[in-house]
Amino acid sequence: MKKFETDLNNLVDQTASMGDLVTSLLDKSINALCEQNYSNANEVIEEYRKVDDFDNSIEEAALQILLLYQPTAIDMRIVATILKDITYMERIGKYSNNIAKAALYLKDREVVDHMEGIPEMGKIASEMVRMVTRAIKTRDISKFGELRSMDDKLDRYMLKIVDNNVAIMHEYPFTVDSCTYYISVSKYLERVGDHACKIAEKVTYMVTGERVNID
């Protein structure tokens, strides 16, 4: 039983660390794009490998726990939640990686200042990821009620960014490269919000045993 507790706690700690990692990658990728901080972009691309490593090692440890201990009730819900959440986290890491690559791609290209909305989206998305990944460890879901309105904000920002960038492309065709990337980034961030909501749904299930729909 003591070994089981240790294994389960390690699993939760590893997942929380994976959450911290993808949150930091997301922050760095937004900074790389918005502040042209290319060293951050390179760091994200480099560190993204660790996300994959986490994904594999946590999955393996979770399956090992299922195999060895056949957990029930809250223990089973923790393992089931983690098995789903690492996939959402891996996607968030992937989107951060894509944003970092976009920052590098746009480095030598001619752009106009039409990034409005992206820093704001980055901030909201990052806060959502931070909130939900922290809850895997703390089991505190009291702030999950805010997620829906945060997610709605991301959706509205994305639509606005698409409209703005399409208009700019019509007027200044040389911005097609950068505008297309900004539109993509806004979509990535909108998806990050969706994944954060999915994580929150699973964590709610983990804590309460109830299935909820957040996004």
Added chain:
Amino acid sequence: MPEEASENFAVAGLPMDGEPLRKFEDSTINVEDLDLWYGQKQALFGVNLSVRKNHISALIGPSGCGKSTLLRTLNRMNDLVDGCRTEGKIELEGQDIFASDLSTLELRTRVGMIFQKPNPFPMTIRDNITYGPKLHGITDRKELDVIVEESLRKAAIWNEVKDRLNTSAMALSGGQQQRLCIARALSINPEIILMDEPTSALDPIATSKIEDLATDLKKDYTVVIVTHNMQQASRISDYTGFMYLGKMIEFGQTKEVFNKPRKELTERYITGRFG
């Protein structure tokens, strides 16, 4: 002694209130407010249980919690224990099982039992099966042959023994002996089959066969099983009751009891955080 020494641990501060009786519309047995004493020692306290027809109900709980006692009360096997007395009500299809108009022979015909250790009679396979029907007055050889084949088929052992019906049942493997005992119970066509840790003496393959068999049997019978193996309870049962210190702490759908138990005590037990 019918109940092994109590190994219950105190779980301080957790509520110990028992489940109220929630009768299923298609229930077959209803236990209401059952108290039971072995001499001075009370073993069951106000137990309520509704057993749903054609479903498998599992009873789980630590050693000495009363689950086997409850099971044995359902066909009055505890009557054989000196100093055992009960208060409360047990109804089988609405009929009081303690009433004088229901003999224990009839009750045990309708409610069969499978024990932890396979206990074939020291006679041939065929005679094991025909023993009960003969007691009930069936003597026609052809009729008995039909009963033998049907019972062994239902217990998923016919193909393994059909060519050696006249050999000793004692030569069968443990798993085969247990299925033979199930076939023997089926030979007198019971409504309910009680199983008291039927696989605890068997290897995993034999266990898996008994589990498959229990699942098949619920089409025609109602099964109540006592098990120490919680994974077994979660695999095969539709309903699970968690007992502790002689009380029915929680009873509900198996998937809910194992996924999200209502009581803290149940959660502690099934997650191994007990005592």
